[in-house]
Amino acid sequence: MTLTAIYARRDEPDELVDGLRENLAWVDHVVEVRVPREGGWGHEGQLMARKRALLEQHRAEWVLFVDPDERIEDRAAELIPPLLAQAPQSAIFMFPFREMWTPTHYRCDGAWGRKGARKRLFHLHPGQTFLNKRIHCQPIPIMPRSVRQLLPTYMYHLKLIEPGNRVERARAYLDADPTGRWLNGGDWSIFYDETGLQLAEPEHPFTPPYRAGSYVFTAPGR
Numbered sequence: 427m428t429l430t431a432i433y434a435r436r437d438e439p440d441e442l443v444d445g446l447r448e449n450l451a452w453v454d455h456v457v458e459v460r461v462p463r464e465g466g467w468g469h470e471g472q473l474m475a476r477k478r479a480l481l482e483q484h485r486a487e488w489v490l491f492v493d494p495d496e497r498i499e500d501r502a503a504e505l506i507p508p509l510l511a512q513a514p515q516s517a518i519f520m521f522p523f524r525e526m527w528t529p530t531h532y533r534c535d536g537a538w539g540r541k542g543a544r545k546r547l548f549h550l551h552p553g554q555t556f557l558n559k560r561i562h563c564q565p566i567p568i569m570p571r572s573v574r575q576l577l578p579t580y581m582y583h584l585k586l587i588e589p590g591n592r593v594e595r596a597r598a599y600l601d602a603d604p605t606g607r608w609l610n611g612g613d614w615s616i617f618y619d620e621t622g623l624q625l626a627e628p629e630h631p632f633t634p635p636y637r638a639g640s641y642v643f644t645a646p647g648r
Contacts, residue, residue, distance in 0.1 A: 452503035467602035471558030521581035
């Protein structure tokens with residue numbers, strides 16, 4: 427049983443990407459996909475096809491889709507491999523998800539506290555098909571008879587730690603989806619509105635810790 431992690435990189439700084447690779451030191455293989463900086467929001471379905479081709483070249487078995495600004499808690503190294511060793515190939519594993527709002531605390535009020543789990547881990551095999559959506563394209567194969575299982579390890583998102591990144595994230599979605607077809611009816615203020623803000627400290631840490639100021643996000647095409 428082997429586990430391959432794959433991520434796409436546009437213009438994320440080396441420190442952020444190096445942190446991801448350190449965070450994933452427990453997986454068997456890590457594959458990077460380069461995305462051009464030019465142009466607006468890329469077609470996510472087409473990017474999925476590129477990732478699938480690379481995974482097949484690497485003869486990947488179990489696959490973990492992750493982004494450079496995501497981290498998995500440290501317990502993953504001891505908890506996930508035994509689960510995969512016993513799991514059926516029809517399993518799709520989901521990570522409970524938390525949005526980091528400071529380098530040490532995640533946001534837990536309102537919709538932030540109810541964020542759905544991320545479907546990111548599955549077994550790659552011939553005949554699978556993937557969605558081909560321009561935006562918000564799920565990075566898992568279409569498997570009507572899949573067995574979905576929630577993992578006991580959290581995934582943490584780092585992009586909104588920096589206040590400037592929150593504004594840029596809202597701008598990116600506005601550029602990509604001005605009518606709000608894919609998200610929130612077009613109300614992108616969710617990314618920087620702190621009404622009712624509540625924060626909590628993760629029960630289980632991830633490493634390496636995020637260093638304040640180390641990630642400046644720029645909306646695609648800007």
